[in-house]
Amino acid sequence: EAGVAQSPRYKIIEKRQSVAFWCNPISGHATLYWYQQILGQGPKLLIQFQNNGVVDDSQLPKDRFSAERLKGVDSTLKIQPAKLEDSAVYLCASSLVPIENTEAFFGQGTRLTVV
Amino acid sequence: AQSVTQLDSHVSVSEGTPVLLRCNYSSSYSPSLFWYVQHPNKGLQLLLKYTSAATLVKGINGFEAEFKKSETSFHLTKPSAHMSDAAEYFCVVTLYNQGGKLIFGQGTELSVKP
Numbered sequence: 191e192a193g194v195a196q197s198p199r200y201k202i203i204e205k206r207q208s209v210a211f212w213c214n215p216i217s218g219h220a221t222l223y224w225y226q227q228i229l230g231q232g233p234k235l236l237i238q239f240q241n242n243g244v245v246d247d248s249q250l251p252k253d254r255f256s257a258e259r260l261k262g263v264d265s266t267l268k269i270q271p272a273k274l275e276d277s278a279v280y281l282c283a284s285s286l287v288p289i290e291n292t293e294a295f296f297g298q299g300t301r302l303t304v305v
Numbered sequence: 306a307q308s309v310t311q312l313d314s315h316v317s318v319s320e321g322t323p324v325l326l327r328c329n330y331s332s333s334y335s336p337s338l339f340w341y342v343q344h345p346n347k348g349l350q351l352l353l354k355y356t357s358a359a360t361l362v363k364g365i366n367g368f369e370a371e372f373k374k375s376e377t378s379f380h381l382t383k384p385s386a387h388m389s390d391a392a393e394y395f396c397v398v399t400l401y402n403q404g405g406k407l408i409f410g411q412g413t414e415l416s417v418k419p
Contacts, residue, residue, distance in 0.1 A: 193348070194348070221405060223406075223407075225407075230411075230412075231411060231412070232395055232409030232410050232411050232412050233349075233395075233407075233409050234409070235406055235407065238405075238406060246406060281348070281349070283349075283407075285405055287405075288405045289405055291337040291354065291356035291399065292405050293339075293351050293354065294351075294405065294407060295351075296341075296348040296349040296350075297348055298346070298347060298348045299348065
């Protein structure tokens with residue numbers, strides 16, 4: 191079974207530039223999550239999709255971050271403009287169903303460095 | 306509000322000795338609890354999960370965890386550490402009735418000395 195695919199693996203940009211990350215979840219997984227993991231901290235949820243609808247985006251800095259999930263499959267996360275504090279690993283995860291005891295499968299993440 | 310606290314940011318053991326990674330949780334409801342492991346440059350992988358069945362949960366690679374409601378703990382153990390166990394470990398709780406949202410602890414870095 192193919193896992194969660196993310197690209198790119200690494201990205202270095204200057205502050206105030208824009209950047210986009212892509213995620214392809216496991217086939218058939220209705221729920222997709224984007225997490226931000228700052229160095230030395232646990233991942234923090236940015237946004238959760240159920241199919242192509244947003245379930246939770248309460249922690250997404252909407253003035254600069256946006257995300258979409260087209261046709262309920264692939265998803266993109268965009269940052270515009272980037273700030274230094276956005277340097278982190280961005281993790282995409284998917285799960286079959288959105289209930290509390292369901293395993294989430296994670297991609298390898300995109301490491302973003304903002305200089 | 307639900308949360309988890311990992312009591313140690315770093316644990317160092319010798320190969321062949323027991324591993325104990327401590328986690329306390331806070332939850333108004335009966336929680337679902339997980340341990341995930343993150344090896345360098347790899348994705349997070351599920352070790353084990355507790356979902357109100359047996360309180361002693363066995364996971365992959367010889368790890369297990371015991372849910373203790375009276376102590377609000379969910380500590381991760383392994384009888385004998387292996388070099389390949391060196392990684393970052395996260396204790397995770399999911400929010401009741403909120404669609405599987407995962408709340409992560411700060412993480413514990415496990416080092417294994419030869």
